[in-house]
Amino acid sequence: MPKALIIDDEQQMRRLLRMVLESRGYAVCEAADGQLGLQEAAFHRPDVVLLDLGLPGMSGIDVLKRLREWSDVPVLILSVRDQETVKVEALEAGADDYVTKPFGTAELLARLDVIQRRRFTRQSAEITAGPLTLNLLHHEATLNDTPLKLTPTEFALLKTLAEHAGRIVTQNQIVRQVWAGQSSDPSEGLRVHINHLRKKLGESGPRIVNEPGIGYRLEEL
């Protein structure tokens, strides 16, 4: 039984989330503030954490940073704040994804599934995302068993997105992985390469969706 930890100061929200998660087979523990949340995380060792950003006292971002010092548990941010800077800050501090309140339950559960799945995919030399397969050993990509002709940059870009399939990856995270500080204006280059990739993936492939001001998400079909 997977364990979920809810860190949120709204009692009603915690109660509702508990009901939703328990009906999905999670064992749930909760905390009303950041300090308690960190203690619960250390004590219960949850498989996934749902973290509200607007906590009293210690802010959600600080909780996340402290948590990341010793744990790589998947963290889903729940927040009413929809400014992109806040989301980028949380993602770059180690959050795996976010949902903005008010959110649909289906969306929440889908995101929770995705961020937990990546635990088990890093072992092999192959990454699959729907009809897409990347062979890291031979640097080959196939879509519906048809080989894709990709440049090394495009391959690296697709690899970064496919590793996080279904999850948002910030622009900075992509640039750090793919370019590692080589390009003078990586933002422009990134868009050009995303464009090329989209054309090569075509209609039948997974879609690369842009979230304004934040980054990209490889949508699973």
Add this chain to the structure above:
Amino acid sequence: MNTEDTFKPKPAREPVPTHVVGQFSWGLTIIFVLASACWVLLPYTGYLFSALVFLMVIVLAGTRWNRGPVLAMAVVSALVWNFIFIPPQFTLHIEKPQDIIMFAIFFVVALSMGHLITRLREREAALERHHREREELLAQKHRAELLAESERLHRTLLDSISHELKTPIAIIRTALDGLGQGNPYAAEIETANRRLQRIVENFLEMTRVESEALKPHLDWCEIGDVLHATTTPLHRELAEHPSIITGIESLPLLMLDSRLLAQALGNVLHNATLYAPAGTPVEIAVSLTNNTLEFRVHDHGPGLALGIEEHLFDKFYRAPDSPAGGTGLGLAIARGLMRAMKGDIEAHNHPEGGAEFMLRLPVKTRTT
């Protein structure tokens, strides 16, 4: 152009200002007047008296005047003293050795007094200027700090209000999802909750637009991504109004704030779906001319009533035939957002019927 003339740098060497010329002439006049007075008094006072008088005027002039005139007075008075008062009179020749020494001392003292006193005054003035500049800087810093503080307070307040208003809406939404589909009462609550959410978001966005806390974050953007971000949140409304997008195939990468643009465009699009009858398409034509990006959003609704064009973008303005349930903020926000990005928005009736909204935005471009 005119403006270029006004911004010309000042020439490096300025001509001597008129007040300095005035000081020169006043200085010389005073020396000659005093020399005449001392000449009259010479039988009673002796020729040393005039030297002291000259020194005194030089010192006094030094406390007021520029260095040039004061030093000129020193030189002239030394020569006048020598010429008129030191025996033999009316020659520059000096007979007695002690008079030569006295003349030399007078010369040196007059010059150095003039020099020292004017320098002292200049230093004082510089110090005072420095002090004023410091005060001015401190005041500026203080003002900036106050402004930043009030902006921070404003943002904290907005965040907190936003949290308080959106949390119950989020709770209702999650609880409704738990109730499941099929209950007609739940469906009504859900519709009302959506409406409430839109109103709250509009109010918060209007506050943000008006507080000028809105700073565009420019980045290279694909116009397809902007339109995707525009239409995705409106998928419910657009289900009844197929959107037809033209003109985006050939567009290069554009430097703009895609979130703000998507939001402005989304509000206009949402407005179109409110007024146009279900089933009619909304056409979005995108074009780029001379670094101006233009969106024309054309709906097949009844069009704009006569004379409402100028009020359309006012806060809380609602057209007389508006359907219930709006706040009259959507278009005001759209205009606020466009203007924050140095663009603008206007509306008129399309010749083929329906309303047409035009959003224009200056952009930097780079071909892919």
